[in-house]
Amino acid sequence: MLCEFDYQAPADLLKGRVILVTGASDGIGRAAAKSFAAHGATIILVGRTIKKLEAVYDEIEEAGGAQPAIFPLNFETATYKDYGEMAELLQKEFGCIDGILHNAGILGSLTPVDAYSPQVWDQVMQVNFNSALLMTQALLSLMHESKDASLIFTSSSVGRKGRAFWGAYSISKFATEGLMETLADELENISNIRVNSLNPGATRTGMRQLAFPGENPATLRTPDEIMATYLYLMGPDSKGVNGQKFNAQPAKVDVDV
Ligand code: NDP
Numbered sequence: 001m002l003c004e005f006d007y008q009a010p011a012d013l014l015k016g017r018v019i020l021v022t023g024a025s026d027g028i029g030r031a032a033a034k035s036f037a038a039h040g041a042t043i044i045l046v047g048r049t050i051k052k053l054e055a056v057y058d059e060i061e062e063a064g065g066a067q068p069a070i071f072p073l074n075f076e077t078a079t080y081k082d083y084g085e086m087a088e089l090l091q092k093e094f095g096c097i098d099g100i101l102h103n104a105g106i107l108g109s110l111t112p113v114d115a116y117s118p119q120v121w122d123q124v125m126q127v128n129f130n131s132a133l134l135m136t137q138a139l140l141s142l143m144h145e146s147k148d149a150s151l152i153f154t155s156s157s158v159g160r161k162g163r164a165f166w167g168a169y170s171i172s173k174f175a176t177e178g179l180m181e182t183l184a185d186e187l188e189n190i191s192n193i194r195v196n197s198l199n200p201g202a203t204r205t206g207m208r209q210l211a212f213p214g215e216n217p218a219t220l221r222t223p224d225e226i227m228a229t230y231l232y233l234m235g236p237d238s239k240g241v242n243g244q245k246f247n248a249q250p251a252k253v254d255v256d257v
Pocket of ligand 1: 047052200
């Protein structure tokens with residue numbers, strides 16, 4: 001696996017770029033949205049909790065970033081039609097998208113496969129995988145308008161090697177890796193869009209706390225501390241890098257989500 005966690009991003013790395021971040025209201029997505037904005041991008045904040053998205057919007061503006069946009073969407077219930085409407089609106093507002101970070105995700109339950117609730121399974125696949133597929137389908141034509149576009153899918157160590165009890169979460173991340181590889185191969189040499197996956201590694205967020213309730217969060221890196229690889233992949237220094245699996249930090253064997 002590749003890692004670029006020592007990457008030093010120039011201050012204006014993403015100047016003039018329009019970047020969409022899903023799950024931008026909290027955790028890693030919130031940090032990524034703020035970090036991309038701090039490096040010059042205009043951010044489209046996508047998520048389900050408007051109050052939290054508004055707080056991120058304010059933080060970006062207060063820090064002197066370009067005025068972001070908020071696009072509320074609940075991935076559990078969003079339909080093909082909603083993604084089509086999203087594409088139409090973003091086309092009118094921006095004309096082109098230079099980057100998407102598919103980041104929103106839920107854990108589901110830690111349960112053996114034979115006892116896993118089909119309802120929870122569907123919910124996890126919907127939020128972690130189907131939504132990213134449908135949004136990508138809807139927005140790809142807007143990315144084709146960019147001279148240098150980057151599509152990042154968020155993976156996990158359990159999306160690269162299966163682990164007991166991680167059920168739908170793990171399978172959703174394997175599916176995400178498969179989509180990344182397929183799309184990267186389809187777009188290779190015929191577009192300006194690069195497609196890669198990124199495993200954040202154990203990071204101090206609500207999801208991590210849910211998965212490992214007994215863990216001391218102070219032992220983990222914060223989302224802000226793992227942004228180097230996100231910036232590398234979103235910016236022009238990764239031009240030509242396509243179909244690769246990245247890690248945002250050195251792996252802690254068997255304890256990453
Ligand atoms: P958090 O739980 O902190 O944040 C998840 C984000 O996804 C929130 O913004 C949340 O919105 C959003 N989200 C959840 N459900 C929906 C939905 N139905 N519709 C729209 N948005 C939704 O998680 P992390 O920041 O930890 O995780 C981010 C990504 O990184 C995930 O894909 C996760 O699998 C992956 N990851 C995380 C690791 C870690 O150690 N933290 C390790 C490996 C991978 P809201 O604020 O409204 O809840």
